[in-house]
Structures are given as structure tokens and as C-alpha cells.
Amino acid sequence: MLRMRDLFAAVMLFAIYSLVSASLFAVLDAGDVALTEAAVGAGISTILMLVALSLAPRHEDRGRGRNLTALVVVLVTGATLVYATWDLPPFGAAENPIHQHVAPYYLEESYKDIGIPNVVASVLASYRSIDTLGEVYVIFTAGIGVMMLLGATRRRRRQPADEPIEGEETE
Amino acid sequence: MKTNGILRVVTRFLIPLIMLFALYIQFHGEYSPGGGFQAGVIFAAAWILFALVFGLDEALAVVPAGAQKVLASIGVMLYATIGVLGVVLGGQFLEFTPLIPGSPQGAQQAGIVLVELGVGITVAAVVMLIYTLFADRLRVVADLTREEID
Numbered sequence: 001m002l003r004m005r006d007l008f009a010a011v012m013l014f015a016i017y018s019l020v021s022a023s024l025f026a027v028l029d030a031g032d033v034a035l036t037e038a039a040v041g042a043g044i045s046t047i048l049m050l051v052a053l054s055l056a057p058r059h060e061d062r063g064r065g066r067n068l069t070a071l072v073v074v075l076v077t078g079a080t081l082v083y084a085t086w087d088l089p090p091f092g093a094a095e096n097p098i099h100q101h102v103a104p105y106y107l108e109e110s111y112k113d114i115g116i117p118n119v120v121a122s123v124l125a126s127y128r129s130i131d132t133l134g135e136v137y138v139i140f141t142a143g144i145g146v147m148m149l150l151g152a153t154r155r156r157r158r159q160p161a162d163e164p165i166e167g168e169e170t171e
Numbered sequence: 172m173k174t175n176g177i178l179r180v181v182t183r184f185l186i187p188l189i190m191l192f193a194l195y196i197q198f199h200g201e202y203s204p205g206g207g208f209q210a211g212v213i214f215a216a217a218w219i220l221f222a223l224v225f226g227l228d229e230a231l232a233v234v235p236a237g238a239q240k241v242l243a244s245i246g247v248m249l250y251a252t253i254g255v256l257g258v259v260l261g262g263q264f265l266e267f268t269p270l271i272p273g274s275p276q277g278a279q280q281a282g283i284v285l286v287e288l289g290v291g292i293t294v295a296a297v298v299m300l301i302y303t304l305f306a307d308r309l310r311v312v313a314d315l316t317r318e319e320i321d
Contacts, residue, residue: 017244031204035196035204036209039212043212043216044219050307051306051309055309093310115276115279116283118201118202120206121200121206121283121287122283124277125206125282125287126283129254129286132249132250134249135208136290136293139295142301143296143300143301146300147240147304150305150307
């Protein structure tokens with residue numbers, strides 16, 4: 001099963017993949033990430049994709065022929081990325097930059113600085129607060145984007161549609 | 172799904188628990204895994220469950236589309252206001268320490284709680300808004316197809 005043309009099955013596979021990732025994060029003791037992955041990846045994303053799918057045909061369009069340019073682009077990008085991995089520091093080594101930069105400070109001093117036990121919350125909301133503000137802007141922008149794409153339907157309701165769209169009733 | 176008795180009863184029982192769990196995730200996020208993002212998503216999930224079982228109109232009577240838009244902006248503005256407040260009180264943008272003079276730890280905790288609240292409000296409102304827009308669009312499309320058949 002190399003290709004999945006049934007979009008409903010693809011959405012379900014995404015949900016299962018997210019749930020397995022969430023379990024993996026839970027096994028790795030990353031509670032915050034596991035909770036986010038389970039709630040956002042497996043939960044809300046699946047619902048929103050299903051709602052979007054109810055406006056679209058269930059099966060993917062069959063493409064015409066083969067796209068050689070795309071294959072070349074993918075291969076070149078992949079080869080570059082594999083080549084770049086040779087410069088990465090060894091996996092899990094203690095002297096890697098990620099363990100030497102600000103992480104030790106956060107782990108050792110965050111309780112003294114802030115007084116709450118969850119270091120992830122301190123990093124996200126206090127030390128790296130501007131990043132989180134940016135994330136909230138991203139969510140807000142996503143909402144505005146969907147609103148601009150789908151929100152103007154009421155005004156055109158009385159006009160006949162240019163082409164018949166297949167819609168399914170959920171209720 | 173409106174006529175299925177089991178679904179209605181189970182949903183009525185589950186929704187308060189889901190909302191309570193979302194509030195726990197929101198306000199206990201400083202002590203256990205969680206925070207505004209996850210709490211907002213779970214809170215919106217409770218509302219979406221209500222909309223799925225009882226219909227979009229009933230759900231929009233609880234949280235109207237206009238309120239969703241306003242809430243989404245309020246969350247972002249709450250976050251940004253806390254940041255600007257740090258500047259006004261003599262610190263840097265999003266520096267929490269000047270919020271409560273003399274108690275750096277308390278100021279940090281107050282800042283984190285308020286900022287996470289802003290995140291939670293925005294995320295919950297935006298997820299509800301996206302669901303509302305798609306479900307509404309679905310209804311419009313269904314109406315159009317019905318008109319064409321007639």
C-alpha cells in the first residue's frame with residue numbers, strides 16, 4: 001500500500017500516527033509534548049481535517065502522467081539533507097551544544113528564578129515568552145485566514161453556484 | 172445524531188468533565204504537564220462535541236460566532252498587553268519582574284498565569300471559529316445542492 005487515494009483513510013492514518021507519537025513522547029517522559037500531540041495532533045487536527053473532507057471528494061484526483069522535475073527536486077533536496085546530517089554532532093553525546101547552551105541554566109536555576117516546578121512552563125511562558133507570543137499570533141492568523149477563505153459565504157447564498165459541488169449532510 | 176438517546180446522555184455527562192479537565196490543564200500547568208495551548212484545544216473539543224451531537228445552531232447559541240472572533244482577539248491582546256505592561260513599568264517587553272515590585276518570583280508566576288490564559292482563550296476561540304466556518308460552509312453547500320435538485 002504505497003499510495004493512499006482514499007482521503008478518509010489518510011486522515012485516520014494521520015490520527016493513528018499522532019497517537020503513536022504521543023505514546024512515544026509519554027514513554028520518553030515528555031509529558032507536555034505528549035499532551036500537546038494527543039490533544040492537537042490526534043484530536044483537533046483529525047476533527048478539522050474530517051470537517052474539511054466533508055466539503056471535498058473522498059478520493060484523491062488521479063494525476064496525469066509522471067512529473068520528472070518534481071522527482072529531481074525531491075532527490076536533490078533529500079541528498080542535500082542527508083549530506084548535512086554528516087555535520088551534526090554525535091547523537092546523545094553529553095558535550096553537544098544543545099546540552100551546553102542555555103538548557104543547563106534553565107534546569108538548574110528556573111525554580112530559583114520563578115518558583116514553579118514545571119520547567120517547560122517556565123521556559124515557554126517566561127524565558128522564551130516572545131516565541132510563545134509569536135505562536136499565538138500564528139494561531140490567530142490561521143483563524144483569520146480560514147475566515148477570509150470561508151467566512152463570506154452568507155452573502156452569496158442566494159446566487160446559484162457556478163459548478164455543482166457535492167456536499168454531504170452530517171446532521 | 173440529535174435523536175440518538177445514548178449519545179445525548181453520554182455527551183451531557185462528558186462535556187462538563189472535559190471542560191473541568193481543560194481548566195485543570197490550564198491552571199495546573201505550572202505544576203504538571205499542560206498549559207494554555209493544550210487547555211484551549213481541549214476546551215474547544217468539548218464545544219465541538221456539543222456541536223456534533225446537538226447541532227451547530229444549538230452550539231452557536233452557547234458561543235456565537237461573533238463572540239468567538241472577539242475572544243480570539245482578546246487572548247492575543249491580553250498576552251501583548253502583559254508584554255507592554257512590562258515596558259510601561261520599567262522593564263523590557265514581556266519581562267514579568269516589574270509587574271509586582273519586590274517579589275520577582277510572584278511577578279513571574281503572575282505573568283505566566285496571565286500569559287497562559289491569553290494563549291488558552293485565543294486557541295480555544297480560534298479552534299471553535301475554524302470548526303464553525305467549515306460546518307457553516309457545509310450547510311451552505313448542502314442548501315445550494317438542494318436548491319439545484321428542486
